[in-house]
Amino acid sequence: MGSAVERTDEHVREYLIYRGFTNTLKHLDSEIKADKEKGFRVDKIIDQLQLFVQSFDLCGLKEYWLYLDRRLFCRLEDVYRSTVNKLRTSLYRYYVINTIQKGNLEKTQEFFQKQASELQSQAEWRDWFILPFISTPEQNPTFSPYFSRQWADTFLVSLHNFLSVLFQCMPQPVLLSFDAEVQKMTSLTEENEQLRQLLFALQTETRDQRDGDEMVHHKLPPYVQNMDRLGDTELDLVSSQRAAIATTTPSRNFFSTFLPQGKRTPGKAAQAPPGFSPNQAAVGRKEPLSNQPIKSKEAVQAKEVKPASFQSLSSEPASSQSQQSTNQSANQGTNNNPRHKRIQDHEKERKELFSKPPQCSFQTPERKGEVAEAEPPTDTPSEPPDSSNSRNSGPGAEGGGLSAEQPFIILSQEEYGEHHSSIMHCRVDCSGRRVASLDVDGVIKVWSFNPIMQTKATIMSKSPLLSLEWATKPDRLLLLGSGVGTVRLYDTDAKKNLYEMNIDETHPRILSLACSPSGSSFVCSAAALSRSGSVESVPRLPIPVSGQLLLWDTKTVKQQLQFSLEPEPVAINCTAFNHNGNLLVTGAADGIIRLFDMQRYESAMSWRAHDGEVYSVEFSYDENTVFSVGEDGKFIQWNIHRCGVKQSEQVLPQDATGPFVLSGYSGYKQVQVPRGRLFAFDSEGQHVLTCSSSGGLIYRLTNGEPALDRVLLLGGHKAPVVTVDWCSAVDCGTCLTASMDGKIKLSTLLAQKC
Numbered sequence: 001m002g003s004a005v006e007r008t009d010e011h012v013r014e015y016l017i018y019r020g021f022t023n024t025l026k027h028l029d030s031e032i033k034a035d036k037e038k039g040f041r042v043d044k045i046i047d048q049l050q051l052f053v054q055s056f057d058l059c060g061l062k063e064y065w066l067y068l069d070r071r072l073f074c075r076l077e078d079v080y081r082s083t084v085n086k087l088r089t090s091l092y093r094y095y096v097i098n099t100i101q102k103g104n105l106e107k108t109q110e111f112f113q114k115q116a117s118e119l120q121s122q123a124e125w126r127d128w129f130i131l132p133f134i135s136t137p138e139q140n141p142t143f144s145p146y147f148s149r150q151w152a153d154t155f156l157v158s159l160h161n162f163l164s165v166l167f168q169c170m171p172q173p174v175l176l177s178f179d180a181e182v183q184k185m186t187s188l189t190e191e192n193e194q195l196r197q198l199l200f201a202l203q204t205e206t207r208d209q210r211d212g213d214e215m216v217h218h219k220l221p222p223y224v225q226n227m228d229r230l231g232d233t234e235l236d237l238v239s240s241q242r243a244a245i246a247t248t249t250p251s252r253n254f255f256s257t258f259l260p261q262g263k264r265t266p267g268k269a270a271q272a273p274p275g276f277s278p279n280q281a282a283v284g285r286k287e288p289l290s291n292q293p294i295k296s297k298e299a300v301q302a303k304e305v306k307p308a309s310f311q312s313l314s315s316e317p318a319s320s321q322s323q324q325s326t327n328q329s330a331n332q333g334t335n336n337n338p339r340h341k342r343i344q345d346h347e348k349e350r351k352e353l354f355s356k357p358p359q360c361s362f363q364t365p366e367r368k369g370e371v372a373e374a375e376p377p378t379d380t381p382s383e384p385p386d387s388s389n390s391r392n393s394g395p396g397a398e399g400g401g402l403s404a405e406q407p408f409i410i411l412s413q414e415e416y417g418e419h420h421s422s423i424m425h426c427r428v429d430c431s432g433r434r435v436a437s438l439d440v441d442g443v444i445k446v447w448s449f450n451p452i453m454q455t456k457a458t459i460m461s462k463s464p465l466l467s468l469e470w471a472t473k474p475d476r477l478l479l480l481g482s483g484v485g486t487v488r489l490y491d492t493d494a495k496k497n498l499y500e501m502n503i504d505e506t507h508p509r510i511l512s513l514a515c516s517p518s519g520s521s522f523v524c525s526a527a528a529l530s531r532s533g534s535v536e537s538v539p540r541l542p543i544p545v546s547g548q549l550l551l552w553d554t555k556t557v558k559q560q561l562q563f564s565l566e567p568e569p570v571a572i573n574c575t576a577f578n579h580n581g582n583l584l585v586t587g588a589a590d591g592i593i594r595l596f597d598m599q600r601y602e603s604a605m606s607w608r609a610h611d612g613e614v615y616s617v618e619f620s621y622d623e624n625t626v627f628s629v630g631e632d633g634k635f636i637q638w639n640i641h642r643c644g645v646k647q648s649e650q651v652l653p654q655d656a657t658g659p660f661v662l663s664g665y666s667g668y669k670q671v672q673v674p675r676g677r678l679f680a681f682d683s684e685g686q687h688v689l690t691c692s693s694s695g696g697l698i699y700r701l702t703n704g705e706p707a708l709d710r711v712l713l714l715g716g717h718k719a720p721v722v723t724v725d726w727c728s729a730v731d732c733g734t735c736l737t738a739s740m741d742g743k744i745k746l747s748t749l750l751a752q753k754c
Helices: 002-019 022-033 042-054 058-071 078-101 105-119 123-133 149-169 174-218 222-226 229-248 254-258 278-285 297-303 308-313 318-332 337-353 385-391
Strands: 363-365 371-373 408-416 423-428 434-439 444-448 454-459 465-470 477-482 486-491 496-502 509-515 521-527 547-553 558-562 572-577 583-588 592-597 602-608 614-619 625-630 634-639 645-651 660-663 669-672 679-681 687-690 697-701 708-713 721-727 733-739 744-751
Touching (some): 042 058, 058 078, 423 733, 444 477, 477 509, 521 572, 583 625, 592 625, 679 721
Antiparallel strands (some): 408 744, 423 434, 434 444, 486 496, 614 625, 625 634, 634 645, 660 669, 687 697
16 A cells, blocks of 8 residues: 555646646645655554654654554554554553663653553553562563563564554545556556467467368378278368358357357258268369369358268158168178277267257358258257257246357356355446345345456345345445345445435335436335244245335435335335336335336336236336236236236246245255346347246247247356346346355356347
């Protein structure tokens, strides 16, 4: 911190000189010279204290310590007061021992005379008043340890460490963070330059390798002409796979070249025409390069057809495939054991190469003007093509697979494991820099994930916490709703509570918080205790409890008004603003969605949406509709211009809507009622992220039936996911999925167009 202060002082002096504020500059220089904190340099403070001790300046020593106490030590918590008192006692003893070692007994007696009234009541100084009257105190067993060099060094190191930690934990002004931001930007710039050079080197190496492979493909050695059919088939597999990747990978998706082999998406090979055999392909490849005319890119793609070993992936029936493989085995001779082993190895390599489905469909021109369509993805080589329709069924169908088109590529997946119990809320702030997560034990972690995953603050609460929400302006503030009727405004940078608001004693459970986009106010949903008297230990009873919906002013920290909830006051489970804060949508425990006009502060419309409670509501991307998830397991889209009119409806699995159940050994079972966000949209509102038993699940919104098309399973969890969030503030979207075992998965996605 001391180096940052010195650099900041230099920047301020440079600015004052540039502006011509010479008088201000003179006052600044004079105050810097008289600065008792020495620019927060701990070594300078220790040197000043030692100067007072060596010069026997007791008054200066006491005055300087009192200044440090008023300026720094008094702001500490009470638990650190005993440490401060021990350091002051050691400092005075260090002074007294120095007077005796230097033979200045007058200063020793002067110390006890001036400090007698203060020290005589302290037990640790009771034996020290006899010190001036002992002839050889360094040999006395009571005082001999204090005359050693080891004790003096230990005291100075302890004082140095205490001041260093104190300065590091002090809340710093924004101006002091300028130096850290400059260093961070410099390091990021250097890292980006290194990655850019690495990218160019890899692209050049890939291009050279591809050119070399093409040369090897056309200019084969003489002995290759005598290779058997199996050797030609293996060569054709590798070359066709490389050509398919080169022709089907879009040029704009250059990030895919950096993905691990397991995450790359192979392209589809073109379908072979009927009657085309691998012998014909091998004969065509054995022609010299000089005899082949220059072909266009389309002709080269048409030339790369599927050999006989691809028949298990084609659309032919399984019977014809088995017959063809039998004929091939008969031609090659099945009595040769080494040959049979090579065939098995070849089939194993072929399955590994073509086990992953391609990203998007494409068409490749074939000979004679025919067009071959891309094949549907298959899970097993012998699966008929008609089974692809069952895999693209809705999310409610069991065993439904992913869609053929993959709109996202998973660039990375990291895990945050600082929580030790089930997560209730997990939200990203508006800037996309920090994440706040709350578990059932009331522990809140504020952490960042860019450039590295790092915990910034830990908030412990004696009272149970039920809700959490980021403020919009400034985005460093956090709203925390408790189970005892209070809402706290917490500063994540200063790591302290700014305000604590008492909402209502009769409705102590703060179920939901939503901050307006302007940041001037926030909505608070308060509910009475459940019939069992517990906060969140068991699922809620079918009878909705009473509740209130309140609007609070963030600046004045006062309640502005209470919304009218018709037909009766009920607990509001979820709230959400639109982009400008003119509309507020709420979902309640009675299954009713209410839409409020925030300019008039009155209800615009309401309708019964679900059989049971409404767990989560959100505005659509165009804000003409509202999406909701309820206790009945339905994901419904509502038209806000026509009250109570459904635009689409989809039944979700139970592991996406709750209640969430985690089972363990000896009949252990943990049940958690949905509390956080159950679904989240991407930046364009075309895809939605939901919960599942093994990770996040992404659907594509459709206008037909079914309303949701399953496209990507993020996975990575061993316990049910209970809340999700999708941040699109950065170039690559970031999906957050939090589970009942306290693990949070952070998946970075790259959108691609098919």
